[in-house]
Amino acid sequence: MQLEHRGPYFVPPYEPLPKDVQFYYDGKPLKLSLATEEIATFYAKMLDHEYTTKEIFQNNFFHDWRKQMTSEEQEIIKDLDKCDFGEIHKYFVDKNEARKALPKEEKQKLKEEADKIQEEYGYCILDGHREKIGNFKTEPPGLFRGRGEHPKMGMLKKRIMPEDVIINCSKDSKIPEPPEGHKWKEVRFDNTVTWLASWTENIQNTLKYIMLNPSSKLKGEKDWQKYEVARRLKDVVHTIRAQYRKDWKSKEIKKRQRAVALYFIDKLALRAGNEKEEGETADTVGCCSLRVEHIQLYPQLDGQEHVVEFDFLGKDSIRYYNKVSVEKLVFKNLQLFMRNKDPSDDLFDHLNTTFLNKHLQDLMDGLTAKVFRTYNASITLQEQLKALTNPEDNAAGKLLSYNRANRAVAILCNHQRSIPKTFARSMQVLQEKIDAKKKQVEEAQEEVKKAEDEFKDTKDTKAEGNVEKKKKLLKRLEEQLAKMNIQATDKEENKQIALGTSKLNYLDPRITVAWCKKFGIPIERIYNKTQREKFAWAIDMTGEDFEF
Incomplete structure (x- = not known):
């Protein structure tokens, strides 16, 4: 190569604050050394963020900030509560607003x-x-x-x-x-x-x-290989499932634990979970590192048998909460694994990711827990698209079906997000537009009726033309209203689901490209410019008959 x-x-060097922007300690202005001032600006910029209200954030910041101070500054600045970053915060807010308000030519220059x-x-x-x-x-x-x-x-x-x-x-x-x-x-x-x-x-x-950009040839090849490995799993997944079912009855506890963990990785798209050093990161776990306290067993719950309730923090501290009915042998094995253990004990105490991944490699070359995730995500998208897409729908209706299929994958992979702060306001704005459009439709309906009455009375060709014109306008307004209603449904259903992660990392793009080509949906309605660059290899080589 x-x-x-x-x-x-x-990153360019730090630019000192203007002389009239002051930091205050205990009510008095205090001139800071350059290094100390730069770190003060980091905190000041975040004053309106929730982070700066958290004690652990404040303590860690103050500890690290003091380490960078001169000995004179350390003698004075001993209490974060006496620090006033208000003027610095205002300076950056104003600077940001000024940047947004720059004339077109200045923005072009930047x-x-x-x-x-x-x-x-x-x-x-x-x-x-x-x-x-x-x-x-x-x-x-x-x-x-x-x-x-x-x-x-x-x-x-x-x-x-x-x-x-x-x-x-x-x-x-x-x-x-x-x-x-x-x-x-x-x-x-x-x-x-x-x-x-x-x-x-x-x-x-x-x-x-x-690294290279996702659109580069080398990255494209790697991407293609990743999805091809997941496609290969399709040919052996039934054998693998039969094997882990058999291992639920194994005499070796290690094999049983591995088989139950593999069932969860397959059925629930759980991550394998890697061992971490104590205190290094937040208390997040994956399948192999689940503790007894992370699951509850219910022989019967909500009309279902053998229910397992999961509640733990997964990758990026996203809570994984799910109640799922499992097979009887899985349930019995979990009861066995939990026997005589404390809540903080490992559920799979005879299992680690190395042992699990070695087994996966033996089952299929290149197989990892992530390949299961990619396989199950892609196969779910393909099946959901087949079930949900109505060829008779208009483009907006088909796109809603696509997003619903993508959402099924995001739910499987636990790709959640917190409801955006702007959500309520943007929904209100959209609802106001819908209400206004409804009024226009009602008025247009009345106009059509009036024109039809006029034509009945006069039988005039001009009046007939007017009826057609009014009907065309009504049809256009009704289509616009239908599109807005679909948009509102989509927005509401998406408020706590992050569709982007699965779309970029787990879904074979060829499924999407084939669907777009089959139903005449422009690819840019699904993928933005960056995503189209990343998946150029799939867009170029895929026909509408592609099957994952």
């Missing part, structure tokens, strides 16, 4: 500057082809947020320097120049990986990468 690029684009940076840093040469890079900028410094109640929220995300960055390129290429006065941590010539640069972020010690 031949690879040449410019390296990452670094766009041109951004395009220039994109042109210089946003492309690489890969095997002689110019390819787009994904995230070519380093992350700006700031305060870590995390998902859910993350124990590290509020900690200081440090500025990435060239000295933190490992560059990867080809031996015979022009090695990127570091910014003046700096040097790279290391330069590598590794053609077995697809990243261009990497560094370790300071909060969770995880590696961050600069």
